[in-house]
Every structure is written in structure tokens, then in C-alpha cells.
Amino acid sequence: MGEGPSQAAHSARRRAIRRKAQRRHMHFYTHCAHWSVCRAGAAPIRWHRERWVLGGTALLLVLLTLVVIPAWASAMRSDPPAPAHTRLALPVPPLPPAAQKPQAPPEDWRTVRVQPGQTLADIFHGLGLSPSDLQRVLDADRDGQALRRIHPGDEFAFLLDGNGTLQGLRFDRDEATRVTLRFDAGQVRALAQARxxxxxxxxxxxxxxxxxxxxxxxxxxxxxxxxxxxxxxxxxxxxxxxxxxxxxxxxxxxxxxxxxxxxxxxxxxxxxxxxxxxxxxxxxxxxxxxxxxxxxxxxxxxxKSFLRTPVDFTRISSRFTAARMHPILGRMRAHKGVDYAAPTGTPIYAAGDGVIKYRGWENGYGNFVVIQHNGTISTAYGHMSRFAPGERVGSRVHQGQIIGYVGMTGLATGPHLHYEFRVNGMQRDPLTVTLPKxxxxxxxxxxxxxxxxxxxxxxxxxxxxxxxxxxxxxxxxxx
Known part of the structure; x- marks a missing residue:
């Protein structure tokens, strides 16, 4: 039987599509028509560029199959269950006695620095401590000089309890020794530490x-x-x-x-x-x-037997002279000493060893000190702002010891020391007087x-x- 009209039309349409595709892709078929792994009656295989491409592609597919598929299979495999652990209760050895004690809180030492003119009694009073506390401290230190002769800049550390009771005192006996005193139930413990x-x-x-x-x-x-x-x-x-x-x-x-x-x-x-x-x-x-x-x-x-200048001064404001115009009285008057200008509060030193003969107020001189050095020589110091504490008439002083502080008491227009050098009661010029070697x-x-x-x-x-x-x-x- 022949093909029906519809089948014939269908076959004709397919042939037309093939012819159209061949014409459209003729360059590809022409270029690749000879691609073949093996052709009958052909010469022995000769690898051209096209065969190398096909072979490389096939090899790549094989490698991907061998690597990717096992890795994917491993990733999909579930992890084995973890092994079970067994817990055992073991006895813990007890802590040593020292470790069982609670740590003591750090001690709060209060440090006080000595100010110029301040005594240890002043420091104790400022902390609310009694004179009996001070006496206990003085009795406890075997070298009382370190506490009885304190200097500006010295430091004392106090340990007080919550009620303000003195529990300890720490100070430097000298540059190389620190002393700590502990007061507990009436007992005193002293510890000296070398530095x-x-x-x-x-x-x-x-x-x-x-x-x-x-x-x-x-x-x-x-x-x-x-x-x-x-x-x-x-x-x-x-x-x-x-x-x-x-x-x-x-x-x-x-x-x-x-x-x-x-x-x-x-x-x-x-x-x-x-x-x-x-x-x-x-x-x-x-x-x-x-x-x-x-x-x-x-x-x-x-x-020498005497200091030439008994104060750290900035300049000489007035020299020894038989006649000068007094800056306050406004008349000619002898100036029988040397005036050393210095800031108020500058220390004044004893010019030599001796005994304080006068210490008080003197008209014109203000706060005034006279030191008798021997049977013939004395020195005088005027216009002090205040006297050094602890000294009085009859006290023995040593050369360089502080006896007072610069001021402008009495007849003075500015802070300075008026200094006199006297021989048998007569003033001599302190800058020119000759002393033996x-x-x-x-x-x-x-x-x-x-x-x-x-x-x-x-x-x-x-x-x-x-x-x-x-x-x-x-x-x-x-x-």
C-alpha cells in the first residue's frame, strides 16, 4: 500500500527540514564529516587535533567520575555514634591548713610627710592620737633620736583600726633602715628592715x-x-x-x-x-x-668660727654705714649691720656656736635674737617673721642651726634679715671683720x-x- 496523502506530506516536510538544516549547518558538516575513531579501509590511525580534544574530554569525564562520586558518597554517610563515657567519683585530697585560712584584707597605711616647723606631737594630734600613744612609740623605739629629731620631708606611715586606735607605725630610722612598730594587746613588736x-x-x-x-x-x-x-x-x-x-x-x-x-x-x-x-x-x-x-x-x-652670711639671700639691700637715710623714719641714721633681702620664711642660721642671750620683740628690730659666742663676740638677727620652735633664752645652738625665719617685723619696708656682728658690744661690719685662720x-x-x-x-x-x-x-x- 502506498502512503496516504497525510503521510506523504509528513515525509516531505521532514526531508525539507533536513535539507534546510544541512544548508544552514553545511560549514559544520563539511568541517567535521571526517571525524571518526575508525574508518573502514582507512590508513592507520593518526591523531589529529580533533581526536586529542575528544580523548581529553573523555579522560576528564572519567576522572570526575572517580573523584566526585566517592566524595559525594562519603559526605552523605552519617558519622558513627560516639563511644559512651563512664564517670567515676574520685575523692579530692583536703587543702593544706594554710590554704584553708581566708586571706587577710590589705592593710591601709596612712602616710604623713613632715612639714617645716612641724613636730611629731603635731602629727599625732592631727591624726587624733593621744600623747600616751606618742609616748608608747617613743618608748618602743630603741633609737629615740630618729623620732625626737625629725626633719621636713621625713615620712611616717600610720596603721589605724576602724576606731582610730594606733595599730602600727612605720618610719625610716636612717637612710638604710626602715622600722615597723606593731601594737597588739599591749604588746609592742619592732621589725628593722635593711634597705x-x-x-x-x-x-x-x-x-x-x-x-x-x-x-x-x-x-x-x-x-x-x-x-x-x-x-x-x-x-x-x-x-x-x-x-x-x-x-x-x-x-x-x-x-x-x-x-x-x-x-x-x-x-x-x-x-x-x-x-x-x-x-x-x-x-x-x-x-x-x-x-x-x-x-x-x-x-x-x-x-670658720662664724658664717659670713647666715641666710640664703638674693641681694644685699643695705650695707654697714655710719650714716644713711632711714627709709621709714626719713632722717639720717647709722646702719650698724648688713641687710640681706630674701623671701619671707627663708631660714636664718646661727652664725656660730653659742648661747641664746635674747629672744623676743625689740623696738625697730621686730622679732629679735642675740647669740653670745664667747666672752667678747655676739651676733644679732632682726625683723624675723617667727622664731624656730624649741629654742629659748639660755639654749645652746650650733653653727648653721635654724634660729628663725626671714620677715619684715619692726621698722622694715620689705622682707630681709638685719644682721649685726658685735665685739665687746660694739657693732662691726660683718663683711670686713677679720677672723683667725x-x-x-x-x-x-x-x-x-x-x-x-x-x-x-x-x-x-x-x-x-x-x-x-x-x-x-x-x-x-x-x-
Missing amino acids: AVERREHIAHGVIENSLFDAGSQAGMSDAMILQLAKVFGYDIDFAQDLRPGDSFTVIYNDVYRDGEYLHEGNIVAAEFFNQGRRYTAYRFESPNGDVGYYSEDGRPLR PEPLPAAQLAQFKRQNAPLLARIQAVDGRAQLASADNRSDRR
Whole structure:
């Protein structure tokens, strides 16, 4: 049977579609018609580019099948159940007795720093402690001097309970020893703790241009050390009127460190001062009996019988004269002393060893102190703002001891010290009065003194040599 009309039409339409597809993709069939892995009657296989592409694709599919399918199967596999654990109750050993005790709370020590003019009784009173507490402390310390002679800047630490009762006191007996006192049920326990103290030496060199303070500051010295330098040479040099530009100094001094931390300024060990072309030297030396002082290079003590200036002053405001116009009274009047201008509250020192002969108010002088040094010599100090505590008429004082503080009581227009030097009751000029030279060290001590200071002298001379070379270089540069 032949094909029906519909089938014939369908067959014709398919042939037309094939012809259309062949015409549309003729370039592909033409290009790829010879692709075959094996053709009958053909020459041995020769790998062309097309075969390499087909082979690489097949190899890639095989590798993906071998890698991806096992990984997917592993990911789909569930983890095996975790093994069961067995818990056993084990006995715990008891804590040692020390660990069972509760830790004590930290103690609250209250530290108080001593202020100028303050006594230990003042400190106890300020904390609400009774005189009996103070007496217990004084009785408990075997070295009572550390508590009976306190100084500004000293520190005391107090341990008080909730009721304000004294439980403990901590203080420094000296630079190297800290003492802790404990008070418990009427019993006193004292613990002394040694502390590491060291002194670190420094050397400074300065040239005077404006003032000693400017030169010392530029040399790296503190104000306290500059004042100490002025005191060392204060017997021989009047730093208010004797200094000249070009004067120079070299100083070896030390600082005190405790437990590795800076504590305070130490002492001048050796010093040299050139003033108006004259050379002065000072070396610190401790004699066999424990006395410490400064001596010149030939072994003579620098400490004279009297201080030339008994106050750290800024300038001389009025000199010794037979006639001057009084700034308050407005008439000519003799001025039989020297006025040293200084800020109110500056300490005033005893010019020499002696006994207080007068201490009180004197017309014109205000608060006034007179010290009798021997049968013929006395010194007088006027216009004080207040007296040093603890001293009275008849008290013995030592050279350099504080006897009062600068003020402007009496007839004064500004704060200053009026200082008089009297011989048999007659005033003499303190700046020009002649005093005898002290005797040098005994022969045995003098030999020890020179052996001790030979290295210091060599160091000072080395610094002087470098300073002279630097000065010569500067002069040549200016030329």
C-alpha cells in the first residue's frame, strides 16, 4: 500500500527540514564529516587535533567520575555514634591548713610627710592620737633620736583600726633602715628592715656669666646642690658681691638612691672655685671621731668660727654705714649691720656656736635674737617673721642651726634679715671683720686626707684641662 496523502506530506516536510538544516549547518558538516575513531579501509590511525580534544574530554569525564562520586558518597554517610563515657567519683585530697585560712584584707597605711616647723606631737594630734600613744612609740623605739629629731620631708606611715586606735607605725630610722612598730594587746613588736642604699657620683663644671644659679643650672646641678656649693665656700667667698663674670667652678657631688630609686641629693665630695683669679678648694673628710667637714687642699678646715652670711639671700639691700637715710623714719641714721633681702620664711642660721642671750620683740628690730659666742663676740638677727620652735633664752645652738625665719617685723619696708656682728658690744661690719685662720688637721689625719683625695684632685684637674682647651678653641673661633 502506498502512503496516504497525510503521510506523504509528513515525509516531505521532514526531508525539507533536513535539507534546510544541512544548508544552514553545511560549514559544520563539511568541517567535521571526517571525524571518526575508525574508518573502514582507512590508513592507520593518526591523531589529529580533533581526536586529542575528544580523548581529553573523555579522560576528564572519567576522572570526575572517580573523584566526585566517592566524595559525594562519603559526605552523605552519617558519622558513627560516639563511644559512651563512664564517670567515676574520685575523692579530692583536703587543702593544706594554710590554704584553708581566708586571706587577710590589705592593710591601709596612712602616710604623713613632715612639714617645716612641724613636730611629731603635731602629727599625732592631727591624726587624733593621744600623747600616751606618742609616748608608747617613743618608748618602743630603741633609737629615740630618729623620732625626737625629725626633719621636713621625713615620712611616717600610720596603721589605724576602724576606731582610730594606733595599730602600727612605720618610719625610716636612717637612710638604710626602715622600722615597723606593731601594737597588739599591749604588746609592742619592732621589725628593722635593711634597705639597699647607693650614692651615684656626678661631676659638673660651670663658668659665671650672670649668677651662680644660672651657671650651676646650665651645668646640670639642682638648686639644692648649688646652695650647698655656696655654703661650702661661704666662709671665703661672698656670693653677693665677690662674684665676677669669668669665675668658674668644678664640683664632684653625689645623689642618693634607695632600692634603685632616687631618694634625695647627696653631698659635695670635692670642689674647686676660681674667684677673681684666686683658687679655692674643698674636700669632704670624716675624722676618726665621726665629725664630717670640708677642708682645703692643704688640710685646713673651711669652717670658720662664724658664717659670713647666715641666710640664703638674693641681694644685699643695705650695707654697714655710719650714716644713711632711714627709709621709714626719713632722717639720717647709722646702719650698724648688713641687710640681706630674701623671701619671707627663708631660714636664718646661727652664725656660730653659742648661747641664746635674747629672744623676743625689740623696738625697730621686730622679732629679735642675740647669740653670745664667747666672752667678747655676739651676733644679732632682726625683723624675723617667727622664731624656730624649741629654742629659748639660755639654749645652746650650733653653727648653721635654724634660729628663725626671714620677715619684715619692726621698722622694715620689705622682707630681709638685719644682721649685726658685735665685739665687746660694739657693732662691726660683718663683711670686713677679720677672723683667725683655723688650725690644719693633725699629721696622721692629714696623710689620710691627702691619700683619700688624690683621685678626686686628678679628676678635677682633668675637667679643668678640657675646659681650658674648649675656652681656647672658642677664642680662636671668634678671631
